[in-house]
Amino acid sequence: EPEVTQTPSHQVTQMGQEVILRCVPISNHLYFYWYRQILGQKVEFLVSFYNNEISEKSEIFDDQFSVERPDGSNFTLKIRSTKLEDSAMYFCASSLTGNTEAFFGQGTRLTVV
Amino acid sequence: TQLLEQSPQFLSIQEGENLTVYCNSSSVFSSLQWYRQEPGEGPVLLVTVVTGGEVKKLKRLTFQFGDARKDSSLHITAAQTGDTGLYLCAGLYDKVIFGPGTSLSVIP
Numbered sequence: 625e626p627e628v629t630q631t632p633s634h635q636v637t638q639m640g641q642e643v644i645l646r647c648v649p650i651s652n653h654l655y656f657y658w659y660r661q662i663l664g665q666k667v668e669f670l671v672s673f674y675n676n677e678i679s680e681k682s683e684i685f686d687d688q689f690s691v692e693r694p695d696g697s698n699f700t701l702k703i704r705s706t707k708l709e710d711s712a713m714y715f716c717a718s719s720l721t722g723n724t725e726a727f728f729g730q731g732t733r734l735t736v737v
Numbered sequence: 738t739q740l741l742e743q744s745p746q747f748l749s750i751q752e753g754e755n756l757t758v759y760c761n762s763s764s765v766f767s768s769l770q771w772y773r774q775e776p777g778e779g780p781v782l783l784v785t786v787v788t789g790g791e792v793k794k795l796k797r798l799t800f801q802f803g804d805a806r807k808d809s810s811l812h813i814t815a816a817q818t819g820d821t822g823l824y825l826c827a828g829l830y831d832k833v834i835f836g837p838g839t840s841l842s843v844i845p
Contacts, residue, residue, distance in 0.1 A: 657832060657833070666835055667780065668835075672831070672832050680831065680832060715779050717833065725770050728779040728780045
């Protein structure tokens with residue numbers, strides 16, 4: 625069964641460092657998303673991406689964040705200068721269209737120290 | 738802003754009992770999904786409901802979408818310890834918007 629895969633599963637980084645979280649969406653899906661879940665809190669939308677550009681982003685997705693689809697299969701989230709409060713689970717998701725259900729990866733646990 | 742509320746926030750029941758969790762919003766959604774999330778893992782899609790009034794069954798789980806497409810419920814019959822987890826409702830409105838979740842604990 626097709627699935628969304630994310631790497632790494634856990635990343636520890638020092639405050640101020642750049643991190644890149646990687647995702648391989650389901651191959652025929654056209655819409656890609658990043659979500660964040662701080663420990664004990666709800667899953668929050670960060671950004672959606674379609675046709676090689678951001679289609680929507682939340683207020684969390686500030687200038688420190690960027691997304692890219694560098695090739696036909698990967699979808700990445702970059703945090704330029706990590707802060708302690710960026711520590712969270714980051715989930716990638718993809719959907720066939722913008723109005724069909726999204727399928728989520730297993731997440732990357734980011735710990736900023 | 739589309740907001741989803743879920744109740745109860747926490748639920749602890751004995752194995753074999755029935756339970757219902759609720760999801761409510763002031764917004765109309767084109768569809769609504771229920772996900773289950775285990776600690777440290779991603780949300781796993783259980784079901785999508787699209788039509789107002791729709792009822793879907795998945796073994797012991799029954800999902801209902803309200804007539805106005807603003808609310809939904811998840812009913813579990815004869816809960817098992819394997820049902821323990823965080824149940825998230827999510828509305829689809831150009832993107833998936835999650836509710837805060839109901840944390841279910843089924844005690845043997």
